Amino acid sequence: MSARSVELTIDGQKVWVPEGTTLRAACEGQGIETPTLCWAENLTPVNVCRLCVVEVEGARVLAPACSRKVESGMVVHTDSPRVRTSRKVVLELLGSSVDMSLSPIFQKYAKRYGAKPARFGEQAAPAAPHGHAGHHEAPDGDHAASLAQPVKIDNELFVRDYAKCMLCMKCVEACGSDAQNTFAIAVAGRGFEAHISTEHDTPLPDSACVFCGNCVGVCPTGALMFTPEHELRAKGTWDETKQTVTDTICSYCGVGCTLTLRVQDNKIVRVTSPSDSSVTGGHLCVKGRFGWGFVEGDGE
Numbered sequence: 001m002s003a004r005s006v007e008l009t010i011d012g013q014k015v016w017v018p019e020g021t022t023l024r025a026a027c028e029g030q031g032i033e034t035p036t037l038c039w040a041e042n043l044t045p046v047n048v049c050r051l052c053v054v055e056v057e058g059a060r061v062l063a064p065a066c067s068r069k070v071e072s073g074m075v076v077h078t079d080s081p082r083v084r085t086s087r088k089v090v091l092e093l094l095g096s097s098v099d100m101s102l103s104p105i106f107q108k109y110a111k112r113y114g115a116k117p118a119r120f121g122e123q124a125a126p127a128a129p130h131g132h133a134g135h136h137e138a139p140d141g142d143h144a145a146s147l148a149q150p151v152k153i154d155n156e157l158f159v160r161d162y163a164k165c166m167l168c169m170k171c172v173e174a175c176g177s178d179a180q181n182t183f184a185i186a187v188a189g190r191g192f193e194a195h196i197s198t199e200h201d202t203p204l205p206d207s208a209c210v211f212c213g214n215c216v217g218v219c220p221t222g223a224l225m226f227t228p229e230h231e232l233r234a235k236g237t238w239d240e241t242k243q244t245v246t247d248t249i250c251s252y253c254g255v256g257c258t259l260t261l262r263v264q265d266n267k268i269v270r271v272t273s274p275s276d277s278s279v280t281g282g283h284l285c286v287k288g289r290f291g292w293g294f295v296e297g298d299g300e
Contacts, residue, residue: 003018003019003020004018004019005017005018005019006018006019006021006070006071006072007072007073008026008070008071008072008073008074008075008076009074009075009076010026010027010030010032010076010078011030011032011076011077011078011079013030015029015030017029017070019070020069020070021069021070022045022065022066022067022068022069022070023054023063023065023068023069023070023076024036024039024052024065024066026070026076027054027065027076027078032078034052034054034065034066034078035051035052035087035109035112036049036051036052036065036066037049037051037094037103037105037106037109037166037168037220037221038051038066038168038169038170038220039052039066040170040218040275040282041275041276041282042178042179042218042275042281042282042283043170043173043174043178043179043218044173044177044178045064045066045067046168046169046173047064047066047067048167048168048169049090049094049166049168050064050086050090051087051090051091051109052064052065052066053065053083053086053087054076054077054078054083055076055077055078055080055082055083056068056074056075056076056077057074057075057076057077058075062082062083062086065078084113087109087113088113088114088115089115091106091109091110091113091115091117092115092116092117092119092120093117093120094106094117094166095110095115095117096117096118096120096121098163098164098165098166098221099161099163099164099221100164100166100221101164101222102164102221102222102233103164103220103221103222105220106220106221151163152204154203154204154205155204155205155211156227157211157213157226157227157286157290158211158213158216158224158225158226158227158230159224159225159226159227159230160204160223160224161222161223161224161225162195162196162223163223164221164222164223165195165196165221165223166220166221166223167187167194167195167196168220168221169187170215170218170219170220171185171196171215171216171218171219171224172185172186172187172196172215173218174214174215174217174218174283175209175214175215179212179214179281179283180210180212180214180283182208182209182210182212183208184198184199184204184207184208184209184210185197185198185207185209185215186199188201210286211286211290212283212284212285212286212289213226213284213286213289213290214282214283214284214289216289217272217273217282217283217284217289218282226269226270226271228267228268228269228270229269229270232264232269238264238269239264242264242265243262243263243264243269244262244263245260245261245262245263246260246261246263247259247260247261247274248261250284250287250288252287252288252291253287255279256279257273257277257279257280257284257285257288258273258274258277258279258280259271259272259273259284259288260272260273260274261292267296268292268295268296271284271288271289271290271292272284272289273288
């Protein structure tokens with residue numbers, strides 16, 4: 001049975017969408033891009049970045065478009081002064097406390113809304129477990145560096161740099177019931193000490209992690225990064241203008257997962273899967289995401 005249609009008004013235009021549609025999807029149907037950092041089409045909305053908020057007439061607060069369902073008679077404004085101000089401040093607060101330098105989508109939205117994180121002063125310390133911040137080991141005089149957490153390198157497949165973590169929860173959702181069902185990571189701590197952690201802050205190789213890399217695939221800020229990419233960036237040789245992107249099919253089993261290979265200097269530097277793939281939904285196993293060493297003849 002098809003869902004009944006709901007009539008609402010978006011930016012002055014009357015539209016009809018199926019009952020149960022989110023405001024974000026309704027806006028998308030009208031060609032309206034709703035900015036978001038924590039939403040992904042292959043993950044359950046968690047409403048944490050608050051960048052997708054829209055104004056609903058008669059409502060006291062702005063509504064998160066990624067999860068709020070349409071209602072008959074709704075009058076929605078997606079670009080009102082109130083909405084633009086809210087989005088600008090959210091971007092400024094994020095940029096003032098998290099290193100967003102490797103997030104092109106953040107840079108895009110910051111430019112669109114004229115966000116200036118520097119107006120809040122020097123960059124604040126990123127979220128860190130109590131007693132684990134790296135500021136005591138940093139050189140004197142470098143305030144930004146003194147606030148950065150040390151990069152976690154405890155495996156050969158991917159690197160964790162939580163100074164770039166905005167707590168969007170995408171990695172937690174991908175590790176949980178949305179994809180892998182491993183539940184190796186979660187948000188630990190409260191308030192300023194909230195951070196992504198394994199159980200008891202166990203090193204990743206000793207945790208429940210199965211290294212599927214689905215967390216890396218959904219990270220929007222570079223907090224989780226493939227080791228080859230991290231190494232190239234550290235050397236200053238990461239160059240997307242020299243990279244090719246090719247879709248192929250994983251050769252490990254008969255499931256038929258689509259792999260998107262990013263290659264630089266004839267080396268695979270990143271493997272993802274299209275989120276709209278009917279086979280993977282954007283998620284892969286450890287072999288599909290990391291088991292391509294044989295392609296480069298390194299004997300793995």
